[in-house]
Amino acid sequence: MKENKTYFQGLNALRFFAASAIVIYHVCGEIKSPFAALNSFAHNLPLAVDFFFLISGFLIVYLLMQERVNNLKINILNFYIRRFLRIFPLYFLVVGIAYTTYHSSNPEVDFTKYTYFWGNFWMIETGKWTVEMLNPLWSICIEEHFYLIVPLLMMFVSNKKLHYLFISIFAISFFFRFYTFFAVEYNWMTIYAHTLSRCDVLAVGGLLAYYHFHHTIRFNLNLYLLLIPVIYLGMLMGIVDNSDFTTLFFATCKKYVFILPLLLILMGVIFNDNIRIIKYLQNPIFNYLGKISYGIYMYHSVLIGFLLRYDFYPKALWVQIPLILIGTIVIASVSFFVIEQPLLNLKNKFE
Numbered sequence: 001m002k003e004n005k006t007y008f009q010g011l012n013a014l015r016f017f018a019a020s021a022i023v024i025y026h027v028c029g030e031i032k033s034p035f036a037a038l039n040s041f042a043h044n045l046p047l048a049v050d051f052f053f054l055i056s057g058f059l060i061v062y063l064l065m066q067e068r069v070n071n072l073k074i075n076i077l078n079f080y081i082r083r084f085l086r087i088f089p090l091y092f093l094v095v096g097i098a099y100t101t102y103h104s105s106n107p108e109v110d111f112t113k114y115t116y117f118w119g120n121f122w123m124i125e126t127g128k129w130t131v132e133m134l135n136p137l138w139s140i141c142i143e144e145h146f147y148l149i150v151p152l153l154m155m156f157v158s159n160k161k162l163h164y165l166f167i168s169i170f171a172i173s174f175f176f177r178f179y180t181f182f183a184v185e186y187n188w189m190t191i192y193a194h195t196l197s198r199c200d201v202l203a204v205g206g207l208l209a210y211y212h213f214h215h216t217i218r219f220n221l222n223l224y225l226l227l228i229p230v231i232y233l234g235m236l237m238g239i240v241d242n243s244d245f246t247t248l249f250f251a252t253c254k255k256y257v258f259i260l261p262l263l264l265i266l267m268g269v270i271f272n273d274n275i276r277i278i279k280y281l282q283n284p285i286f287n288y289l290g291k292i293s294y295g296i297y298m299y300h301s302v303l304i305g306f307l308l309r310y311d312f313y314p315k316a317l318w319v320q321i322p323l324i325l326i327g328t329i330v331i332a333s334v335s336f337f338v339i340e341q342p343l344l345n346l347k348n349k350f351e
Helices: 011-028 036-043 047-071 076-102 119-126 137-154 159-183 188-193 195-214 223-239 248-252 255-270 275-281 284-291 293-309 317-350
Strands: none
Touching: 011 036, 011 047, 011 255, 011 284, 011 293, 011 317, 036 223, 047 137, 047 159, 047 195, 047 255, 076 137, 076 293, 076 317, 119 137, 119 188, 137 159, 137 195, 159 188, 159 195, 159 248, 188 195, 195 255, 223 255, 223 275, 284 293, 293 317
């Protein structure tokens, strides 16, 4: 290994941008503007979930590989404790708020499934989205499945051979979607929300971690070169529906047309030595907003749910977006200092 770096520049900024995209999507819903490209772009904003998967797969795998080099082993108990302290408090707080708010009016929702991170499978079983406050949690369920299983597998595979593990996960995910397309009659929700269908992106993040760990990736890209995958992604989002699974190619392969620019954007930020870009993305505002991005992701639907439930939701889109985004940032900030920061300080004892 050529570097002992455990902090990657720009990740906080990327996390905030991804969380903001999800907030805007849940505010806008399926907008119907006169411009088809704008409608398509808004419809594709959930691609930010794949960006989170890329980041999570990369960071978790890289840190575990580095832990094995530093300590000659992976302490799986400490890893689970760290994940528990980071994910569980906000997750179960939101589940509790949703249960208290909706269990009487929405008895068809099986809230217990969310208590053991089975919410995405409940959605597949019922073919439905759930109540507003729980809608973002299906992706957290998938990440938790990854965190539970992959570190265990990594304990039995050396760092030098880890790429075989992630190539295998990628292949399993691909062939699962292939099988689902033919074998499952109403397959949209399965392809969209099943852990096996979505874990390939986490595996791509793991592969990136593997190659960076063994062959340090560094380059110097100016802003114009970095904008190429950003513009390409924006054009794709304005033209192609990423959640259309009506053909075999769409169900199995189309997602990678979008994953490629997301991967290039991630690499162009965290491995870039361009001082101007680093200064822009590493500014204190982006760093702070990235730190509370988990809270932004978790609380925005709670805020939307309460505003809708008590009829305080504004009608105008230009009011909705800043209201929900700013309101969520305030709530996430309070949560960060009251709930998350003390637990993160405790989490450091298990690093």
